Amino acid sequence: MSGVKFIRVSNKLAKLAKVPRGEGGIAAGEAIKRATVALESLKDASVEIIDDRLALIEQLYGSGNPDRTTLSLDRLYESASQIIDAGGGLPNSGLEEAARAVCELVARSRGNNTCDWDAIDVHLATLKVLRSQGQKLTAAQRKTVLQGLSDVTAKRAGEA
Numbered sequence: 001m002s003g004v005k006f007i008r009v010s011n012k013l014a015k016l017a018k019v020p021r022g023e024g025g026i027a028a029g030e031a032i033k034r035a036t037v038a039l040e041s042l043k044d045a046s047v048e049i050i051d052d053r054l055a056l057i058e059q060l061y062g063s064g065n066p067d068r069t070t071l072s073l074d075r076l077y078e079s080a081s082q083i084i085d086a087g088g089g090l091p092n093s094g095l096e097e098a099a100r101a102v103c104e105l106v107a108r109s110r111g112n113n114t115c116d117w118d119a120i121d122v123h124l125a126t127l128k129v130l131r132s133q134g135q136k137l138t139a140a141q142r143k144t145v146l147q148g149l150s151d152v153t154a155k156r157a158g159e160a
Contacts, residue, residue: 039088046089053079053086054131063121073115077106083127093134094142098127101149108153122152 026034057079061068080102087096102123109115126149134142 043089046086049086050083050089050095050131053082054127057124057127061120062124063117069115069117073106073109076120077103080106090131090135092139092142094130094137094146095127095134097142097146098123098130098149101146101153102127105153119152123149 057076059065060071061073061076080099083099084096084103087093087099102120105116105119105123126145130137130142130145137145
């Protein structure tokens with residue numbers, strides 16, 4: 001009985017990713033390193049934008065503002081969109097997804113001509129928790145939190 005013979009097949013794509021191509025080309029690994037450094041340099045500015053937008057949202061739409069029910073939800077949507085844009089500054093925090101959930105809630109509210117302040121309060125509280133603790137959570141924990149937001153949005157939109 002003869003032994004099993006393994007034949008190693010070279011991966012052409014892996015070879016191409018390691019070799020610079022064309023004039024001024026760089027290997028994929030080097031491009032990823034450069035992109036990582038570039039993103040890291042934007043982190044402070046991104047976090048500043050996120051914190052500024054969260055403060056604005058809390059000031060205008062937080063439960064501490066007695067006049068919030070008279071406000072249009074346009075600035076809430078806009079601020080949540082800016083958090084999405086700057087979310088790369090806090091990777092793996094869930095903030096981008098939570099901000100998308102805020103936008104979804106606002107869009108559904110507009111579509112139903114309703115405004116559920118309890119649901120908005122849940123979304124705002126979640127944004128604050130994810131800002132401070134999101135990166136410390138496991139992926140499963142973040143997924144659970146974000147699924148909860150999705151459920152709140154779906155339930156409240158369905159009741160309207």
